[in-house]
Amino acid sequence: MQHSPTTSTAELCEHVRADSWPFDVTLTLDEHLGVTDALVSCRQCGQPYLLEMLDWQADQRVMRISVLDRSQAAGVIRDLTRGSCDLSRAAAEVHHLRTLSTFSRCLLLIQARTPVIEAVVALPPDVRLPGGSWRELPCDGSWLSYARSKTSMTNG
């Protein structure tokens, strides 16, 4: 078995790490007891990301994170904040943005109340992330268990 733990987080900026909350929420796309899906940007370097909830239990959430192109993200945000806050239009714009980007090979384990990143979990290449909204996903705790198991492994 081969794995390369150092390369899988390369596409996230250095500020996305455990025990911090580097994000400014630019645009909330969906929420349930707190933000579930949002366009965010790194407070320190401005790198935009798409956060999407994959699974949750109480205040603990597992997020998919997509690295966005800065100019494309800025264009979508400009469009969405200019006129009406039409959610279906927002969804279409974000869907377009998503087709231009890819999920990073990381999951974020998040404590939503604080909020804080508890862990950045690198995914092995054979693990496929489901697409679609958390509202269409089982949210049965399996991704949460997965992320927790990876965390306990790496954090001893």
Ligand SMILES: [Zn+2]
């Ligand atoms: Zn950053």
